[in-house]
Amino acid sequence: NAGVTQTPKFRILKIGQSMTLQCTQDMNHNYMYWYRQDPGMGLKLIYYSVGAGITDKGEVPNGYNVSRSTTEDFPLRLELAAPSQTSVYFCASSYTIDRAPYEQYFGPGTRLTVT
Amino acid sequence: LAKTTQPISMDSYEGQEVNITCSHNNIATNDYITWYQQFPSQGPRFIIQGYKTKVTNEVASLFIPADRKSSTLSLPRVSLSDTAVYYCLVGDSSASKIIFGSGTRLSIRP
Numbered sequence: 001n002a003g004v005t006q007t008p009k010f011r012i013l014k015i016g017q018s019m020t021l022q023c024t025q026d027m028n029h030n031y032m033y034w035y036r037q038d039p040g041m042g043l044k045l046i047y048y049s050v051g052a053g054i055t056d057k058g059e060v061p062n063g064y065n066v067s068r069s070t071t072e073d074f075p076l077r078l079e080l081a082a083p084s085q086t087s088v089y090f091c092a093s094s095y096t097i098d099r100a101p102y103e104q105y106f107g108p109g110t111r112l113t114v115t
Numbered sequence: 116l117a118k119t120t121q122p123i124s125m126d127s128y129e130g131q132e133v134n135i136t137c138s139h140n141n142i143a144t145n146d147y148i149t150w151y152q153q154f155p156s157q158g159p160r161f162i163i164q165g166y167k168t169k170v171t172n173e174v175a176s177l178f179i180p181a182d183r184k185s186s187t188l189s190l191p192r193v194s195l196s197d198t199a200v201y202y203c204l205v206g207d208s209s210a211s212k213i214i215f216g217s218g219t220r221l222s223i224r225p
Contacts, residue, residue, distance in 0.1 A: 004158075031210060042202060042215035043159065056211065090158045096208045103149070106158025 001026050004107035006091050012113045013081040021076040021110050023091030031094045032074040033058075033104065034066060036087040043090060049074055050096075081114045088112070119203045124220040133190045135219050137203030140184050145207040148179060148186045153200045153218070162201075163188070190221075198223045 007022045025032065030051050035043040035058075045058030049068040063085060065077040074093075078085060088111050092104040120138040127133045139148070147166050151159035163170055165177040165186070176189040190197055201219045206212035 033210060033213070035215075042217045044215070045210070045213050048210040048213075050210065058211065058213070092158065102208070103161035103164065104151075104159070106160070109156070109158055 003027065004091055004093055004105050006089075006107035006110050008110060009108065010111045012115065013078075015081060015083065015114060017081050018077070018079050019081070019112075021078070021089055021091075021112075023074045023076065023107060024072050025074075025091075025093040025105070026072065027093060027095070027105065028071060029093035029095045029105070030071070031096050031102075031104075032068065033092040033094075034064070034074070034076045035090045035092065036060065036085075037090060037109075038087050046076065046089075078112075083114050086112060086114045118214065119205055119216050121201075121203055121216065121219045123217065124222070126222045126224065127193055128224050129194055130192055133193050133197070133221065133223075135188045135190075135201055135203075135221065136185060137188070137205075138185045139203070139205045142183050142205050143207070146183075146205050146212075147207060148177065148183075149204045149206075150175070150177065150188045151202045151204065151215075153202065159202060159215075193221075193223050195223050195225065197221065 004025045033048045034046040037043045044060045047066040049055045091107040094102045094104045096102045149164040150162040153159040163177045170177045178187040
């Protein structure tokens with residue numbers, strides 16, 4: 001199993017450009033998550049999905065959009081990039097079937113710079 | 116939401132036992148306590164999870180007192196490779212409650 005894969009690893013965007021960060025997992029996990037991590041800070045949840053076709057906002061959703069058409073893929077869309085979106089983005093997945101928060105498996109991250 | 120408080124940083128030496136305490140005064144009945152480890156330029160990695168009393172696995176132990184308002188991650192005989200940031204999370208399966216916080220930066224010296 002490859003686990004959670006993310007592309008690209010690095011990207012530089014100009015202000016106002018758009019892009020999609022790709023995330024794929026091959027563990028048949030029902031839950032998927034997108035986080036951002038600013039330098040020296042903890043992770044902040046952007047969006048999450050509890051299954052195909054179902055997404056919901058996390059702590060910092062403004063400026064982002066997501067979709068979940070399949071169990072495996074959970075792309076994150078940035079529209080009209082702003083310098084405040086410069087960060088490292090992590091995708092994660094987990095298998096959750098009851099009230100316990102099962103462990104999350106994280107991807108390697110995408111380092112995004114907006115200038 | 117159950118907010119957590121951890122020390123910003125800790126230092127120790129190789130071979131020592133390290134205990135990192137997390138405070139979570141408003142933990143809810145359904146909440147579990149989960150610890151993650153993060154190395155530079157990598158995503159976090161699950162270490163251990165518990166609900167009450169003590170949990171032990173091959174890398175760490177988690178101690179949770181009866182009132183569950185705090186928890187302690189114990190790393191036995193640390194090595195240089197344990198230098199990382201450690202996050203304490205409190206919540207249930209509701210993804211909307213996930214809060215990583217700023218974590219504890221653990222530095223291990225030879």
